[in-house]
Amino acid sequence: MGKDFIRYGMVGGSADAFIGTVHRVANRFDERTRLTAGCFSRDEEKNRASGAAFGTERLYASFQEMAEAEGRREDGIDFVSIVTPNVSHYEVAKAFLAQGINVVCEKPLCFTVQQAEELAALSREKDLLFGVTYTYMGYPMVKFARQLVREGKIGRVINVSAEYPQEWLIDLLGEASSTAQLSGWRFNPKVAGISNCVGDIGTHIENVVAYVTGLKIKRVAAAVDYFGQELDLNANILVEYDNGAKGNYWCSQVSMGHYNDLVFRVFGTEGSLEWHQEDPERLKVCLKGQPMQYYYRGTGDIYGAAQACQRIPSGHVEGFHAAFANIYRAYSGAVLKKSRGEALTEADLDFPTVEDGVEGVKFINAVVASGKKDAAWVAL
Ligand SMILES: NC(=O)c1ccc[n+]([C@@H]2O[C@H](COP(=O)([O-])OP(=O)(O)OC[C@H]3O[C@@H](n4cnc5c(N)ncnc54)[C@H](O)[C@@H]3O)[C@@H](O)[C@H]2O)c1
Helix, strand or coil: CCCCCEEEEEEECCCCCCHHHHHHHHHHCCCCEEEEEEECCCCHHHHHHHHHHHCCCEECCCHHHHHHHHHHCCCCCCEEEEECCHHHHHHHHHHHHHCCCEEEECCCCCCCHHHHHHHHHHHHHCCCCEEECCHHHHCHHHHHHHHHHHCCCCCCEEEEEEEEECCCCHHHHCCCCHHHHCCHHHHCHHHHCCCCHHHHHHHHHHHHHHHHHCCCEEEEEEEEECCCCCCCCEEEEEEEECCCCEEEEEEECCCCCCCCCCEEEEEECCEEEEEECCEEEEEEEEECCCCCEEEECCCCCCCCHHHHCCCCCCCCCCCHHHHHHHHHHHHHHHHHHHHCCCCCCCCCCCCCEHHHHHHHHHHHHHHHHHHHCCCCCEEC
């Protein structure tokens, strides 16, 4: 008889951090994991206070100490969630993989393609499960969009138009303001990497479109705007997929009137699909010769993976936390099943993996390189 819950640890995610809190809430949705260990901050006092607030049994001063100690224990953590800023993802992930511990890491996976491929190779070599939290594939209606594409409902995909505009950095276009102090590491290339906007939100577009369409990007041509800042704030990106189709992606942090307005429109030879993250419960489907339709989460019209991951009745809006919880449900379910020696199916692996993380890093690097070459095509 195998275990019925798994232990996880967290690196980053102190009580005042953004995404670590979302990860902890998401883990609680299914009551399958216990937050047993943590190094929530490099600041000793913050780390201690966070550990006490979260009721964490085992607190460590550094991620290196945590990886080594947890790797040695009989009852060590089954996986670690890495929710630190981008700069440390690579070394933290590597430290835990080296100890034989499964990893969930925030996006972007790391800075360079070489680092990303090294992490992917290490996880394969050690036979470990590696998730990368690309949030939006966790939404039921995104899963339903994927299902419809896979069933051939919209025919062959011929074009994609997707965008992720935000307004929160508009003040950077003018005089310095306090908004810039929030998550300030995002504008520091030493911590964020070579990109701010594309690395923070453009990469989500790449992942969600790849998930829905199954298409891989071959090359990109991008106009990247810096508006006098060291890192980008806006990008218009033309993409070409492996099936020859084209797409256009736009990400921006300086577009008034938009908060987290991720939208994708997928056009095929037989129809089209459209989904809005700020209106996530419905999917617009237009099929040739039929009136325009809207499918709603929680109704009898939804089936497959989308149906399996919905949690509450239609009309009670699920959202960001639930999408994260769906990723964790799949991931922790896979870790649990694997620990019992059971074979994993494609459905068990319905979470973003390290391979998706590698694609994300390739995308970010190619977009920035294209921007620097006056929007010349750059292969991924
Ligand atoms: N998937 C998503 O939708 C999504 C959304 C927001 C952020 N993110 C990603 O999550 C990561 C964190 O972003 P955030 O907005 O939560 O940042 P944040 O600044 O709010 O939090 C970072 C946390 O990491 C801690 N930390 C930093 N270095 C550490 C180290 N070496 N050891 C231990 N703790 C350390 C900090 O103390 C803090 O608690 C980034 O990579 C970001 O791209 C993803």
